[in-house]
Amino acid sequence: SAYVILEHFTANAEEKELAEYGMLIWGNMNYQYSEAAMGYASDLSGVTHLSRGWNVPNLVGYMESHDEQRLMYKCLTYGASADNYNIKNLQTAIKRMELAALFFLTIPGPKMIWQFGELGYDVSIDFNGRTGNKPVLWDYYTVIERIRLFKIYKLLLDLRATHNVFHVPVFSYSLSGRQKAVYLSSPEMDVTVVGNFDVAQAVTSVNFQKTGKWYEYFTGDSLLVFSSPATMTLQPGEYRLYTSVKLASPLPYLGIKDIHYSYPDLQVDVYPNPSSGPVTFELFLSKPATVEFSIVNSSGMLLVHSERKKLPEGASVIHWDGRLQNGNQLPAGICFARFRTGGQVKTIKLVRN
Template sequence: AVIMDQVFNHAFGQNPIAQMWWDSGNNRPAANNPYMNQNCPHPPNCWGNDFDHYVQPTRDYMDRINTYWIENFNIDGIRFDFTKGFTNSSNADSYQSTRIAALKRMADECWNVDQDFYVILEHWGPNQEEKELSDYGMLLWGNAAHQYYEAAMGYTPDSDFKWGIYKERGWNDKHLISYMESHDEERASYKIKTYGNSSGGYDTKTLATRADRIIQASAFFYTIPGPKMIYMFEELGYDISIDNPCRVCEKPILWNYYNDQHRQKIYFYMASMMDMRKKYDVFNTSNFTYALNGASKRINLNSSSMNATVVGNFDVVQKDVYPNFQQTGIWYDYFSGDSITVTNASAPISFAPGEWHIYTDVKLTDAAFMDITEAGLTNLKPFMVYPNPSAGVVDILLDFPQGTAVAWSLRDVRGKVAAQGSLVTDGPQITGLDFAALPKGAYILQLQTPAEVYAERLLLN
C-alpha cells in the first residue's frame, strides 16, 4: 500500500490561500480570508496559519486534494497530520462532537471515492473521541515510544507500554497504529547508547547489547495484535539524535549500517517477526492478555490453531519472570527451535538480563531469515546515484568517513572522460552533479578513494 501524508491543520505564509487574503500589517490571514482563522484558536498547538475546518471553502479544498490523489495516483491511504487541530475551540483537549463530525465528513468523502481507503489520523485527542473515530473505521496513531525506550534502556518503573494496545484503550477494533519510533521522537538506539542502564559487566550502552535490547523490545512490539509503524532505519538501530544538528535538519543516510553484524541482527530479527505475524493468525487474535509493568513482561495469545506466550526480563540483572503459560506440556521456542516441558503453568523462571522468548504450543517451521550469515550478505557500495536514469542532474550519496579524499570521473562507453572532479568528504553527505550538457547515453561513474575504486553505470536520457 502507498500511504501519503497531508497537513490540513495549518499552512504557512507562502501558501496561496494565505497570500490571497493576507493582513500584511499584522502578518496573519485577513479577516475576509474564507479559509483561515485570523488567529490560531487552540494554543499552544499552533503552527503557521490555522484553517477553519467548519467553513465550506476549506472542506471543498480538502476534498478536492484528497480526491485528486486517490483518482489520479491510486494511493491507498492518507495520514492526516494533527487532526486534533480541526477545531475552533480554545480547549482542544476536550471531547468535541463538532470535530468528530468534521473528521467523519472528510472520511466519508474519501470512502465515496474508494471504499477501501485508509484514513489515518495523528489525532492526540481524548480517548473517548479516538474510540469513536476508530469505531467509525478510521485508524489512529498510538505513541508508545517513551515506554519502549525505558524498557530497552533497562529502567522498568515507567516501562509499561500497554497504552500501545487497542484493548487497553477500550477500543473495539485493531485500529491503533502503535510505534516505538517516529519523526517526532528521539531514536531508541540513541537513547540506549546515551542513557542506558548497566550492572556489573552487563551494559546496555554497548552496540552488541543495545542491538539485543532493541530486538527484545521488538519481540514485545510485533507480537501485539494490530497495525504497526516502523520509522526509517529503525531496523538498523539508527543512533544519530533527532536534535543533531537540529530537530528538522537533514540526517546522514547511513547505508553502511547494514554491513555491521549487530545492526544486521536487528534487521533480520525484525524481518523475521514481521514474517511470523503474517504467517500465523495467533498474532492477529483478539483473544490475548498481557502484563507489561515492571521488569518481567509477558503477552499470552490464544487462537484455534495454537497458543503463544511472549516473556522477557527487561532488567539489567538476573530476574524471575512469570510466563503464565496457557497450559502445561511442551512449548517451543520460535527462534531457537528448542523446546521446554512446562509442569506448572504459573511457576516463575529465572531469566538472564535482557533474555526473552516467543513460545508456541505447536512446533512451527524455522524462523525466516535466521540462517543468513554475515558472509552471505552482499557488500554495499559506499555510494549511491539518484535518479538513475537521469535527465542530467544527479545526487550522489557518499558514505565515507570525514576527511576522505574522493576523485570522481564520468566516462563514456569508449572510456573517454566526459567529466571529472574531486572533493574531501565531511562525513556521510549528498553531493549534486550536473551532467545535463553531456550527450544522452550510457556512462560509467567512477569514484576513487585512497583505499578503493568504485564504479556505477549511469544512464543519461
C-alpha cells in the same frame, strides 16, 4: 480500499468513538519503549487497544517516528548498567532493540516502523537540526548484529503475516513490570512471549495457557511445562517466544543462535572542526584492532575510502588532507567521517567551510 489514519491525539473517549467508526488512530509509545529499552521501569500496555477500552484494534502503535528520538540513540546515550551488563555498549543496545521489537510486533494491532529502526539507527533526531537531513548509513548492512536485528524484524513480520494468532482481538498481557509477557490464543496455536527488560538476572512467573510441550521459536529448544504458572530465570535483556505448535526453524535464516562478539571500544576526536583544509583524527582503542576510515556525504554516498589500518592499543592519529579520492578539495557543507572496527562504527560530523 483505503485507510484513514487520524493524527488526532485527543481524549481517549473521542478516539475510541472514532476508532469504532472504522478509523485508525496513531498511538505514540516512544517514551514507554525508550524507557524499557534503556532498562528503566515502563508500562508498554498503551500499545494495545485493550488497555484503552476500545472494542476494535484500530490503534496504530509506534516506537519511533519523524517526531521522536531514536531508541538506539537513547540506549547508547542514557542506557542503564549493572555489573558487566551495559546498555550503552553497541552490541548490548542492539540486543535491546530485538527485545523491544519482540514486544512491539507480537502484540496484535497495526504498527508503524520508522525508517532504519529495523537496523538500529542511532543518529540523534537533533543531528544537523531536528528537521535537517540525516546520514543514510548503508554500512549498517555490514555489521552482523544489525543484520541479525533486521532478520528478527523480518521473522516477526512473517509470523504476523502467516499466523492469525497474532491478530486475535482479545488476549492477555503483563507489560508494566521489568519482566514482561504477552499471551495469545487461537484455535491454530497458543503463543507466550516473555522478556526481561531489567539489567540484572530475574526470576519471573509465566502463565502458560496450558501444560505440555512448548517450543521456543528463535532457538528451536523445547520446554515441557508441568504446571502453570511456571517459574523461569531470564538473563538481562533475554527474551523468548514460545508456541504450542512447532514452527519451521528460523536458524538457517538467522545463521546462528545468538551473537556474542567482543569488539574493542573506540573513541574518536577531531580537530579542527569546522575546517577548510586538513583534519586530524585522534583515536583511542581499548585493544589492538584493524580500523577502516571513510568520508560520506549526508546522503550516505562514499566520498573518501582509505585502506584498513592495524592500530595498537591506546592512542593513534589519522590525518586526512581534506581532499576527495580524485584529489579535488572537498566542497563546503556537511559530511561525515566514519571509523569501523569489527562490528563497531563511529560517525563524526564534519563541517567544511
